[in-house]
Structures are given as structure tokens and as C-alpha cells.
Amino acid sequence: xxxGDEREHGYDSVGGAGTTRxxxxxxxxxxxxxxxxxxxxxxxxGVVVLLIAAIAFANQGGGGDSDSPSTDKKAGANPTAPTGxxxxxxxxxxxxxxxxxxxxxxxxxxxxYAVALVSSDILKPERRHEIVRQVxxxxxxNALDAKFDTAYDKQFLDKVGLDANGNxxxxxxxxxxxxxxGTKTTxxxxxxxxxxxxxxxxxxxxxxxxxxxxxNDWFTMTLKLQWVSGDWKVESFSQKEGPAPVNADRxxxxxxxxxxxxxxxxxxxxxR
Numbered sequence: 001x002x003x004g005d006e007r008e009h010g011y012d013s014v015g016g017a018g019t020t021r022x023x024x025x026x027x028x029x030x031x032x033x034x035x036x037x038x039x040x041x042x043x044x045x046g047v048v049v050l051l052i053a054a055i056a057f058a059n060q061g062g063g064g065d066s067d068s069p070s071t072d073k074k075a076g077a078n079p080t081a082p083t084g085x086x087x088x089x090x091x092x093x094x095x096x097x098x099x100x101x102x103x104x105x106x107x108x109x110x111x112x113y114a115v116a117l118v119s120s121d122i123l124k125p126e127r128r129h130e131i132v133r134q135v136x137x138x139x140x141x142n143a144l145d146a147k148f149d150t151a152y153d154k155q156f157l158d159k160v161g162l163d164a165n166g167n168x169x170x171x172x173x174x175x176x177x178x179x180x181x182g183t184k185t186t187x188x189x190x191x192x193x194x195x196x197x198x199x200x201x202x203x204x205x206x207x208x209x210x211x212x213x214x215x216n217d218w219f220t221m222t223l224k225l226q227w228v229s230g231d232w233k234v235e236s237f238s239q240k241e242g243p244a245p246v247n248a249d250r251x252x253x254x255x256x257x258x259x260x261x262x263x264x265x266x267x268x269x270x271x272r
Contacts (some may be wrong), residue, residue: 088164088269095134096269099232101157103188109232110195110223111180111270114168116238117221120176123152124166137233151223161205172207173259175214180270191227192235196220198243206259211251214258220245 088108090097096112099105113135121127132144154164161168168174176199187194199221204214223237253261 051063063067079268090272097134097231101227101232102252103185103193105193106188106193106225106232107183108186108271109225110193110197110221111183111236113200113223113234114180114197114221115178115270118176118178120166120174120198122148123157123160123162123174123176123244124150125149125164127166135234137228137235140235161210168205168207172205172210173262175258175262176203176207177267183272186222193232194222195225196222202258206255206262208255209211210255213252213255218242 001170024053069197088096091097093102095116096108099109115132116122116135117133122131128148132141132148152166157164157166160174161172164172166174178199181198181200183195183197185193185195197220197270198218200216200218202214202216205212206214219239220239220243221237221239224235225232226235
């Protein structure tokens, strides 16, 4: 199967409702994708395909079909009113942790874990190993360390313009930032949950002369979670394209504006 095929059909995960709202400071919003030009489209799509395909490779294998309790909950769209439940109590490194053992807690965990798993830090070997330990159930850590290292090898990093440590060349800024648009729970039981996170994001390299300009993408990540040692952790995850809106007819920002935005605007803790 080609890289394009893997992206088109999604990918299988390793080892295995309500609509939500993201609580953000005033001025929240997601930037509509810029209009795409013909030549850059091929390059940009190629980079995004490589990134997703590498994650897909890392997720191959494993026993992700472990039996879950039969208390499945199927739900349609509900209003996105805030619930008042405290979403998270602390942080594990830079990743929020301490989620409540509830449907909402699982959705909050899924949203924040999706951000971590598609961040630029996942391409940095030392930081990646930390993320794997912070996000995944202990039984998956060793296998995922090896698979991610293989997926994000030197050949892959060269293709996206990064060195062996996952850093961009001098004068360049590598961008991989995800913003959850909403979440829903498709299965919930006492010690397990399956959460879907609808995301948008910006990916690419900002800088003069970049051959991988920053572009926008829309995708849905499915995370199977387990309640382990007092918190939600990821047993497995998978990803598929969309749903994607129609592109807005808007002029793209230049590389300098994108690089400054990434450096100056911080991220959020996401929750129902």
C-alpha cells in the first residue's frame, strides 16, 4: 500500500456521547486554511502524507482488539454547553494529567493526548520517549519506543527538513501544532473508553526558501483509553482524514508571520 493509500484509508492502531467544547481564553478561534497554490500543494501534501504514514507505521501490529466491558454508549450530537466539571488536576511534564474517571474526563484526556501525539516534539527523540511514557499504558511503552524510532528515522527527518535531533535548519521553524475542534465518546465503561477527537492543525517548515511550506489539515483521531493508576492512558490510537470544510479564499501569511505566530502564541489545555 502506498503512502497515499495509507492516508486515504486511515491506519490501524497499536495494541488496540456527547459533543464537547474547548475552554479557551477570550479571542479563541481557528484560522481558516489558506488557499492552496498548485505547485506547493504537491509538496505540502507529500509532507503531511509522510508524517501521517510514519505514525501509521509506528502503530502497526500489537493487540489492540482486547475485550472491553460491554457497557457501550452510542450517542448523537448534544449541545456543547459547559458542564462545570474540573477537566484536569495537574501535569505530567508538559502534558496535562489527573483526569476524572468519567466520560468527560476521558474526552479531556483524548483531546490533550491528540495534541501531544501530533506535536513537533514527537519528532525529537528524547522528547518523544518522554511523551510515550506520559501518554501510553505501561504495557505499550517499550514496543512503541522502538516503532516510533523506526518510523521517525533519519530518512524521514531528512524528507521534512530536520536533523537527527528533530530540529529545523538555521533560520527555519518546523511547525506541527494541532487544535482539537471537538470530541465525542463512542464507548465508555468503568475502566475503558473510546474517544474520537476532531482536529485541525498546521504542519510544515516556515522560513525563506522552505520547500515544505506550512499548510492546514483536518483529521479525526480515535483513541482507546484505559484507566491505569488513577488516570486515563492511551492503549492505542488511529487516525483518518476529515471532516474538512471548504477552504476559505484567504491570502496565505508569509513564512515570517507563521514562524512568529508559533513562537509567540502558546498552546492550551483542552477539556469538555
